Amino acid sequence: MPIIDAVLDDFFWRALIGGFGVALVAGPLGCFVVWRRMAYFGDTLAHSALLGIALSFLISVPLNVGVIITCVVLAIALVLFSRSRALATDTLLGILAHSALAIGLVTLSFMPDVRVDLTGLLFGDLLAMSRADLAWIYGGAAVILILLATLWRGLLMSTIHEELAKVEGIPVERLRLVLMLMFSLVIAVAMKIVGVLLITALLIIPAATARRLAHSPEHMTLMAMVFGFIAVGGGLSLSWHLDTPAGPSVVVTAFSVFLLVYGSARRAPS
Amino acid sequence: MPEALVTLNQLSVALDGRPVVDRVNLRLDRGDIITIIGPNGAGKTTLIKAILGMQKITEGSVKLAQALTIGYVPQHLSLETTLPLTVRRFMSLSGCASAQCQAALEKTGVGHLMDSSIHHLSGGERQRLLLARALARRPDLLVLDEPAQGVDINGQAALYDLIRQLRDELNCGVIMISHDLHLVMAATDRVICLNQHVCCSGYPADISHDPAFIETFGQPVAESLAVYHHRHNHQHDLHGDVVSGKTLGDEHSRECDHAHH
Numbered sequence: 001m002p003i004i005d006a007v008l009d010d011f012f013w014r015a016l017i018g019g020f021g022v023a024l025v026a027g028p029l030g031c032f033v034v035w036r037r038m039a040y041f042g043d044t045l046a047h048s049a050l051l052g053i054a055l056s057f058l059i060s061v062p063l064n065v066g067v068i069i070t071c072v073v074l075a076i077a078l079v080l081f082s083r084s085r086a087l088a089t090d091t092l093l094g095i096l097a098h099s100a101l102a103i104g105l106v107t108l109s110f111m112p113d114v115r116v117d118l119t120g121l122l123f124g125d126l127l128a129m130s131r132a133d134l135a136w137i138y139g140g141a142a143v144i145l146i147l148l149a150t151l152w153r154g155l156l157m158s159t160i161h162e163e164l165a166k167v168e169g170i171p172v173e174r175l176r177l178v179l180m181l182m183f184s185l186v187i188a189v190a191m192k193i194v195g196v197l198l199i200t201a202l203l204i205i206p207a208a209t210a211r212r213l214a215h216s217p218e219h220m221t222l223m224a225m226v227f228g229f230i231a232v233g234g235g236l237s238l239s240w241h242l243d244t245p246a247g248p249s250v251v252v253t254a255f256s257v258f259l260l261v262y263g264s265a266r267r268a269p270s
Numbered sequence: 271m272p273e274a275l276v277t278l279n280q281l282s283v284a285l286d287g288r289p290v291v292d293r294v295n296l297r298l299d300r301g302d303i304i305t306i307i308g309p310n311g312a313g314k315t316t317l318i319k320a321i322l323g324m325q326k327i328t329e330g331s332v333k334l335a336q337a338l339t340i341g342y343v344p345q346h347l348s349l350e351t352t353l354p355l356t357v358r359r360f361m362s363l364s365g366c367a368s369a370q371c372q373a374a375l376e377k378t379g380v381g382h383l384m385d386s387s388i389h390h391l392s393g394g395e396r397q398r399l400l401l402a403r404a405l406a407r408r409p410d411l412l413v414l415d416e417p418a419q420g421v422d423i424n425g426q427a428a429l430y431d432l433i434r435q436l437r438d439e440l441n442c443g444v445i446m447i448s449h450d451l452h453l454v455m456a457a458t459d460r461v462i463c464l465n466q467h468v469c470c471s472g473y474p475a476d477i478s479h480d481p482a483f484i485e486t487f488g489q490p491v492a493e494s495l496a497v498y499h500h501r502h503n504h505q506h507d508l509h510g511d512v513v514s515g516k517t518l519g520d521e522h523s524r525e526c527d528h529a530h531h
Contacts, residue, residue: 034352035350035352035353036350037350153363153365156363157363159350159353160349160350160353160355160360160363161344161347161349163322163324163342163344164342164344164403166322166323166324167322167324167340167342167413168342168364168365168407208352211352211354214354215354215356216354216355216356216359217353217354217355217359219354220353220354
C-alpha cells in the first residue's frame, strides 16, 4: 500500500510508530515495576542488555535474540542469588548491573571489526529504527499484551500480597518468571528507541505520573500508556527538530509531564 | 471418624540446620478452634506456613483434606501505596461474586467501606477486611496469623467472638496464632503452646497451670492469667465489658481456685 509505504519509508515516522509500540507495553509493565519496587531490578536487566549485544556479535545471532536471552539468564540468576540472602538485594543488583555493562563494553572493545554505534545503544537513536525493528516491537508488544490480559488477576494479586495469592492457589513463582520474561522482551525492543541506560525511565516515569491521577490499577495502567505516548511523541519531535539524542529527549519530556501533573493535579481519591 | 482437615505427623522444619519446628503432631477437625501460643521465635508462623505449603518441611508430613478451601489472614496487610486499590477491587480479586464479597464485608462489620481506598483503612479495619476476604471464599479451613494485631482491646474481644461465630456458621476449622493470652484463654477450644516442640496442649482451663506452660511463660504470666480472671470476676461492675462470656468466667474462677490453693 503506497500510503503505508510512504509513512514507513520516513525514518521519523518509523521511529514514532516504534516508540508508540514501546509505550504501549512500557505503561503496564512500568506499573508493575513501580508497584513491586523493581526499579533497580529493571535497571540491572537493562544494563545487561549491552552484554547481550556484545555476545550476539560474538556468536552472530540477531541482537534482539541475544539481548532477550541474556536478560532472561540474568533475571533467573538474580532470583536464585537473592534467595540465598548472602548479600542484600540492592548490593547484588549493583554488582550485576555494572559488571554486566562493563563486561559488555570490554567484550565489544575486543572486536575491532564490529562497528557499533555505542552512543546509539546507550542513549537511543532516532535514525536506527528499521522495518524489521518495527516488526519486533509490535510482535513483542502483542505477546506482552496478551500475556498481561490473560494473567492479569494473578499478576495483580501476587503483587498486592504474595502469600495471600499463594494460599489462593495462584502460581506466584511462575508468574514472577513470566513477568521477568516480559521485562526482558520490552528491554530488547525498547533499546533502539531510548537506549539501554534510559529504559527504566520510560518504564517508571509514565507509571509514576499516572499514579497521581489513577483510582484503580487498571486505570493507572491505561494512564501510564497515555503518558508514555506523550513522552515518545514529544521526545522524538524534540529530537527531530533540535537534533537532540532520542532517548534523553523522550525522558526529558516524560519528566516534564511528571512535574506538570504533580505540580497541578489534585491527588486522586485513592 | 470423619476426615480430618489437617493432620500433622511429626512435622519438623529446620532453617539453616537450626530446628524451628520440632516433631509437631496435630489434628484439626471441622468445628475446631486451635490457638497456637508461644514466645517469640517459637516457630508459630513457620508452623502455619508449613501447613499452608509456603515453607519447606524438613521431616514429617502435612496432610490436608481433599479439595480444601483455605482462608488465610496474614499477619499484616502491608500495601504498596503506589498501587491504587479500593476495598471493592481488593475483594473482587478473590474471584468471588460481588454479592458474596459484600456479604462477607457486612459480616465482619466493614460493609460501609466498600468504596474506600484500602490505603486509608485503620489497622483494625484492615484486619476485618482480610478476614472478610478469607470469608468470601467460604473456607473449610481458616488460618489466622495474629488476627488481632493493631486492634484495640474491645475490638480484640469482638474479633475473637466473630471468629467463633464464623466457625459455627461455616462449620470450618480454625487455626490461629495469638499473643493475647488472656483473650485466647477465653475464646478458644484448644491451645497449643509451642516452643519449637509442642510443650503442652489442651483446654484453656487446664493449660495455664501446666508445668510446661509455666516454664515457658514464667510463673508471673501463668499467675497473672489466673489473677486476671479472678479479678475480672470480682470487679465485673467496675470494669464493665472488658471480656465477654459468662460461662468462661466460671471456668476461669475454678482455675483460679486451683492456682491459689
